[in-house]
Amino acid sequence: MSITSFNPPIRTLMGPGPSDVHPRITGAMARPCIGHLDPAFVGMMDEVKTMLQYAFKTENQLTIPISAPGSAGMETTFQNILEPGDTAIIGSNGVFGGRMKEVTERCGAIPIMVEDDWGKPVDPQKIEDACKANPGAKAVAFVHAETSTGARSDAETICKIAHNHDALTLVDAVTSLGGSELRVDDWGIDAIYSGTQKCLSCTPGISPVSFSDRAVDVITSRKTKVQSWFLDTNFLMGYWGPNAKRTYHHTAPVNSLFALHESLVMLQEEGLENSWARHYKNHLVLRAGLEAMGLSFVVEEDYRLPQLNSVSIPDGVDEAEVRSRLLNDFNLEIGAGLGALAGKVWRIGLMGHTSRVENIFLCISALEAVLIDMGADINKGVALYAAQNAMK
């Protein structure tokens, strides 16, 4: 065996995540490791909590990073809130709504599925109907920003409906946190999870979560134990919680938390609302270029996420070949479609540090070059000009 050090190619990451990581963040990650009970580390943990509250727009005390990726964040919210026999109404309009069903069933709980077409938002009226048809449902769950389609659902309205029916709200904000409007307290979100590798532009592997006091009451008065010892917030509160003596639970991923800390410092420096505005403004530039080329967006403008752009593939074009050429010839990664949209769309991410005009120009120029070379029927020579104009 003679395996040597791995030096990754230098890519521009415009897929559905991970997004480009700012060198300040990888630099922070490379700082010397310290102990997970070191007083200096405990101080940093408090700062991470404070900055996560800022990013989520919440005062929830239980606002912490889970030591695993967003999928584990989903399990943390569902496993802590749901007990065997509970009913959860799940609004599903893409891959991650479907995953919520799987996770709910594995909790021994009963999912009531409310389906909407992929690319459409979750329909609040259908959620209302489901709440009426299932009185006593413990929770309403849905994805705020569907990473598989780029559709944004109206979290505020859905949460109001759920609360009117006395249900807790469980929300997936993996792709929205830091990139578009998200207000945990104002909207009445009871349990939310996100990821670090999207609009926070941090390295993948950590899942920020937040639980309302109401959710904490439900968790601390459970009749059964949380299935996962690792994700049991009753323990996590002992290590992360307010005024807690820091009780060892598991070894925290110290360097990954250094990185998260730095990404949150950067978010704070830019300002949360400024970050939302930047993501939207850059979406307009990308949109102008792609539409001028003749490509169209899958999601209607009213519900389109600026940070995750699902676009149609020109007729007769081998979409995988296009992605492969972009990667090999331009070191540019864009995403494939997932699930029902596999083979039908590309997903172009403009998340976090990726959301910069220089990347958009590269994407438009390279995509146009590849499509022309492959003989695709697109409008030639107009895309970059349209994008430049959209910057004004």
Add this chain to the structure above:
Amino acid sequence: MSITSFNPPIRTLMGPGPSDVHPRITGAMARPCIGHLDPAFVGMMDEVKTMLQYAFKTENQLTIPISAPGSAGMETTFQNILEPGDTAIIGSNGVFGGRMKEVTERCGAIPIMVEDDWGKPVDPQKIEDACKANPGAKAVAFVHAETSTGARSDAETICKIAHNHDALTLVDAVTSLGGSELRVDDWGIDAIYSGTQKCLSCTPGISPVSFSDRAVDVITSRKTKVQSWFLDTNFLMGYWGPNAKRTYHHTAPVNSLFALHESLVMLQEEGLENSWARHYKNHLVLRAGLEAMGLSFVVEEDYRLPQLNSVSIPDGVDEAEVRSRLLNDFNLEIGAGLGALAGKVWRIGLMGHTSRVENIFLCISALEAVLIDMGADINKGVALYAAQNAMK
């Protein structure tokens, strides 16, 4: 809010983990992120699997890193192997055996506890008796290297007993992997998990696991679904497994895997058996110094882990004050006792990159200085000389 970048103090980590991380490893971690489905990343994943097989001494195909710390590795093995109603015999001689009980119960399975004193190894005869008393037990589980005490159990003998009774073997090797003899295939271990932050000297946050073909057969023929979607190896095999089309399951912690890759390259460069020998040799140096000072070891020599040294505290000494002074005055971290040994021992780690003579000299010198200053009854001025002599 005006939180600024976090710059950790530079510590020497001689606690129970994390251990000192070599700059080559943090340097690898800081390389630019790439996509988790990038062909270059997929190639690196194959190398990680090959090198983990080397470290575990196994040819198990299902040998992969779990995207979360060692506690999640424990849940991965238990949740995948055990179904509700199954019986598991658990040898417990410290904190982590106790945690196995918790995790087993949360799987809906029945733990049969075989208790040994903290600091002693798991007694094979008691395991044999438990197997006889519980025919049909699905698994025998135990901790190979108890991080809470520093005791090593005889994994080979216990596995033989378990197999004689047709039970699978589940083994915690968080503290042994890379630091002392461990032979997954020769010893007949069916499911094993470890951590990156101990003798691999990598950053914390990833848990290498390995499953025998027999264990995989059990997993793929389960009657019930694995409780955790995130830790379900049926899915993980699709992303990591042999000859698999790399199917997206969750976003891999890309940069943390860069770090793991580099740590395994370094292990391979040193040679696994050489690493075991280095850990043992350095233990002898530390032992000579501490015993000359008048401190004694909690674990008998035959079962003592060279990488995790539990030592007695001199009478009348405030042990927390000692640790605090070492940290503040010398930037040296040593570990407190845990559980039944809290307040009774210090745990001095010599794991991975920490296991170097320069660190041992620092530890002995600083500990002696603090103890003398606090008026402890120790032998003065002889420890370092004894340690130096033990290097010969």
